[in-house]
Amino acid sequence: MKRALTVALLVVVAIPLLYAVAQLPQHGSPMTPPYTHISPRYLEKGPEEAGAENIVTDVILNYRGFDTNGEVTVIFTSLAAVCAVLLGSRKGDERPAGEPSSSAVPVSDVVSFVVRLLSPLIAIFAVYVMLFGHISPGGGFQSGAILAALVIVTTVIVGRKQAEALVPVRIRRLLQVAAPLTFFVVGVSGLFLFGDYLAYPKTEGQMWLATAWLIVIGIGIGVGGAAVLASIFWTMGDDS
Amino acid sequence: MNAVEAILRALTVILCAIGAFYFFIGTVGMLRLPDFYSRTHAATKCDTVGAGSILLGLMLMQGFGAITLKLIALTALLLLSSPTAGHALARAAFRTGLKPWRSPEHTEGEDAT
Amino acid sequence: MSRAFDITLLLLLIACALAVIQTKDLLGAVVIFSTYSLIMCLIWQHRGAPDVAMTEAAVGAGVTSALFLVAISKTVRKEK
Amino acid sequence: MIALLWINLDYAASVVLFCIGLYCVVTKNNLIKKFIGLNIMETAVFAFIVALGVVEGGDAPIMGADANAPFTNPIPQALILTGIVVAVSTTALALSLIIRIYQHCGTIEADELREME
Numbered sequence: 001m002k003r004a005l006t007v008a009l010l011v012v013v014a015i016p017l018l019y020a021v022a023q024l025p026q027h028g029s030p031m032t033p034p035y036t037h038i039s040p041r042y043l044e045k046g047p048e049e050a051g052a053e054n055i056v057t058d059v060i061l062n063y064r065g066f067d068t069n070g071e072v073t074v075i076f077t078s079l080a081a082v083c084a085v086l087l088g089s090r091k092g093d094e095r096p097a098g099e100p101s102s103s104a105v106p107v108s109d110v111v112s113f114v115v116r117l118l119s120p121l122i123a124i125f126a127v128y129v130m131l132f133g134h135i136s137p138g139g140g141f142q143s144g145a146i147l148a149a150l151v152i153v154t155t156v157i158v159g160r161k162q163a164e165a166l167v168p169v170r171i172r173r174l175l176q177v178a179a180p181l182t183f184f185v186v187g188v189s190g191l192f193l194f195g196d197y198l199a200y201p202k203t204e205g206q207m208w209l210a211t212a213w214l215i216v217i218g219i220g221i222g223v224g225g226a227a228v229l230a231s232i233f234w235t236m237g238d239d240s
Numbered sequence: 241m242n243a244v245e246a247i248l249r250a251l252t253v254i255l256c257a258i259g260a261f262y263f264f265i266g267t268v269g270m271l272r273l274p275d276f277y278s279r280t281h282a283a284t285k286c287d288t289v290g291a292g293s294i295l296l297g298l299m300l301m302q303g304f305g306a307i308t309l310k311l312i313a314l315t316a317l318l319l320l321s322s323p324t325a326g327h328a329l330a331r332a333a334f335r336t337g338l339k340p341w342r343s344p345e346h347t348e349g350e351d352a353t
Numbered sequence: 354m355s356r357a358f359d360i361t362l363l364l365l366l367i368a369c370a371l372a373v374i375q376t377k378d379l380l381g382a383v384v385i386f387s388t389y390s391l392i393m394c395l396i397w398q399h400r401g402a403p404d405v406a407m408t409e410a411a412v413g414a415g416v417t418s419a420l421f422l423v424a425i426s427k428t429v430r431k432e433k
Numbered sequence: 434m435i436a437l438l439w440i441n442l443d444y445a446a447s448v449v450l451f452c453i454g455l456y457c458v459v460t461k462n463n464l465i466k467k468f469i470g471l472n473i474m475e476t477a478v479f480a481f482i483v484a485l486g487v488v489e490g491g492d493a494p495i496m497g498a499d500a501n502a503p504f505t506n507p508i509p510q511a512l513i514l515t516g517i518v519v520a521v522s523t524t525a526l527a528l529s530l531i532i533r534i535y536q537h538c539g540t541i542e543a544d545e546l547r548e549m550e
Contacts, residue, residue, distance in 0.1 A: 006459050014452045021444040022437035028489035030503065035488065039506045046507075047496045055494040055504070056404045059511035071515045078522035082529040108331050114324040118317075129407070137403035137495065141518050145411035152419045225518070229416050232525045236423045236532065363446040370450055370473050374457040379465055386469055393476055401493045401505035402483050408517050413476070417524055424465060424528040428535040432463040433542050 051200065051210030052134035060139070061214050065198040069187065072179040072221060079176060079228045082235050107157055115157045122150045130222040134211060140179070140218040144225025151230040155237075164234065167227070175227035182220025186213050248300050255297030262290035275341030276333050284326030291318055355399075362396050377432050383421040390414040443484040450477035464531050464541040468524070475520050482509045482516075 025032045042055055042063065050058035060068050126146040133139030155163040167175065183198075190199035201209045266286020273279050295315045302308045369389040376382040390413035398406040438445045454477060457470025486506030494507040535541050538549055 002460075006456065009459065010452050010456060013455060014448060017448045017451070018438065018445060019434070021441055021448055022434050024441055024444060027441045027443050027484065028487050028491075030488050032485065034485050034509060035506050039486075039508055042507055043494060043504050053496040054404070055496065055507040056510050056514065059507050060514060064511060067515060071519060074519055075522045078526050081526050085526070085529045085533050108328060110327050111324055114320055118320065135495070135497070137407055137493065139404065141514060142404070142407045142411055145408065145416050145521075149411060149415040149419070152416070229521070229525075232529075233416075233419060233423065236420065236427070236525070236529055360442065363442065367446065367449055367453070370453045373469060373473065374453065374461065374466075379463065382466065382469055386472065389473070390476070393480060396480065397483055400483060400487045401491050402486070402510045402513075403493045403495075405479075405483055405510050405513050405517070408514055412517050412521050417472070417521055420521075420525055420528055421465070421469075424532055427532045428465065428541050432461070432466055 048204075048207070049202070051207050052214050054134055054136065054139075056137075057134050057139050057214060057218075061217050062200050062210070065183075065187075065200075068221075069180070069183045069198065072183055072224070075225060075228050076177060076180055079232055079235075082232050086235050086238065112157050115153055119150055119154060122146065126150065126222070126226075130218055131215060133218045134214050140221025141225055143218075143222040144179075144229065147222065147226035148229030148233070151226065152233050155230075155233070160234065160237065172227060172231065175223055176231055177224065178227065179221045179224025182217055182224070186217055189213075248303075252297040252301040255293045255300065259290045259292070259294030259297065262286050262293070266290060276338055277330055277340050280326050280329050280333075284322055287322040287326075288319060291322075359396070359399065362392060362399070366392050366396070379425050379430055379432055380422075382432075383418055383425065386421070387414045387418040390417070443487070444481060447477045447481035447484065450474075450480070462542050462544055464534070464543060465528075467543070468527050468531070471527075472520070472524065475516075479513045479516055479520075483513055485509055 042059060046055045046058045047053050050062040052058045052062070126143045129138035129146060130140065130143035133143075151163060151166075154166075187198040191197045193199075194201065200213065201207070263286045266282050269282025269285070270279050273282055292315055295311050295318070299308050299311045299315075302311065366389065369385055369392060373382050373385045373389060376385060390409055394406045394409040394414065397403075397409060451474055454470045454472075454474030457473065458467050461467050461470060486509035488503050488505050491503040491505040492500060494504040494510070531541055534546070538546060540546060
């Protein structure tokens with residue numbers, strides 16, 4: 001019965017979707033609706049108008065800055081929610097005692113050595129991605145994820161305590177809100193200088209300022225995203 | 241195309257063929273070898289030797305330039321990370337108590353003693 | 354040629370997705386899922402979206418897998 | 434229709450992946466497995482939207498000295514970039530909820546949890 005229902009559901013979902021997909025304009029043709037409205041303008045005017053040669057960065061941080069502002073708040077909110085769920089009231093805690101400790105097996109020397117060797121390079125790569133998001137692929141989110149992965153690997157290798165000691169608690173609180181905060185600062189500067197929240201300089205001579213703001217927001221998102229993701233990892237790894 | 245270029249192109253083709261061959265061997269090993277440890281060994285081998293020689297061939301084709309530097313960095317990363325991953329896998333398996341495979345006639349003799 | 358490459362990648366992607374839902378061992382499923390993310394990242398790079406590919410490689414294959422692994426280590430490994 | 438699907442193969446693959454993910458979400462009992470299925474569905478939708486922006490022979494939309502004419506559409510890419518990061522946020526929240534459920538009830542199988550009520 002259940003199986004028949006599942007099959008029916010899949011058929012009901014798949015057939016209309018496949019039908020609709022078959023009716024779409026040919027894959028890869030430049031005449032598709034998403035390509036004919038606003039993209040040509042972005043592609044044509046992006047570098048002069050928005051301050052970055054990477055049009056994706058332009059769209060994310062400049063043309064659709066509000067969107068990203070909200071989205072950055074979403075990742076911060078998810079950290080808050082994870083903390084609220086896992087660190088909340090511990091009343092109903094009926095976990096079986098004697099859970100196997102995570103450090104039962106010592107860390108391998110080879111892995112530890114290779115990670116120590118590579119981690120500066122990974123950090124350099126993350127910083128490069130963060131700072132050059134406006135002219136090459138990459139940007140804030142990517143470097144944030146790379147840094148978070150670095151922190152996670154470090155936590156696995158040298159242990160939670162030492163990894164957390166890299167970032168003192170007081171600074172960490174600030175870093176976790178770095179991304180929304182940077183957006184807020186840039187947005188308010190735009191409000192004062194150009195009359196709108198998140199307004200970017202538009203004239204020819206002020207392009208350097210727009211690029212500088214893109215870089216600043218990139219740094220903010222990178223550092224903030226890394227702090228948020230690493231904190232989520234640590235919070236989930238807590239023996240609460 | 242002068243002689244040097246032709247030789248370089250030939251070397252590239254040979255190196256890429258060697259790389260593809262090692263990938264093939266590694267895949268066959270993954271499918272055919274009896275236990276976890278030997279399969280890990282096969283996978284790591286095709287990562288390092290196969291991808292390494294393909295990258296070397298590409299370097300020869302590119303000549304000296306920015307792309308070659310990137311390829312060198314890539315090769316170094318591959319040569320570091322792939323054996324480490326293999327080592328970590330095998331070590332984790334050994335620590336959790338997975339016994340290496342012995343050929344059947346061998347194990348019978350061991351059990352008797 | 355490029356189309357053959359595309360089709361191969363898409364088939365690999367579908368095979369990975371099927372393998373994920375077939376695997377009873379959650380740890381194995383997560384590892385295959387991270388492979389799935391990497392193949393997706395290759396497809397996006399091939400389609401001319403390096404930004405998205407980079408994000409998927411770092412977030413989908415890196416951080417998400419780590420989070421899944423933590424969750425599995427905190428709960429159970431085998432699916433009933 | 435088959436011929437049209439062959440032309441739009443990338444879209445069709447996204448639909449297939451979406452259905453695989455939906456099957457996983459509907460039939461699997463383990464909450465983590467359900468969530469992996471949800472992630473597959475998410476990725477399928479992302480792949481579909483990125484495929485919408487592809488232009489035949491198009492380069493990445495990065496203007497530089499050596500960039501040449503057809504560029505892929507940057508808007509779907511920007512959209513998906515945001516989407517992926519939101520996806521990892523939801524994954525983190527869902528996984529922490531699952532951990533919490535396990536701490537409370539000792540199981541993460543959906544039917545056992547339903548019997549517990």
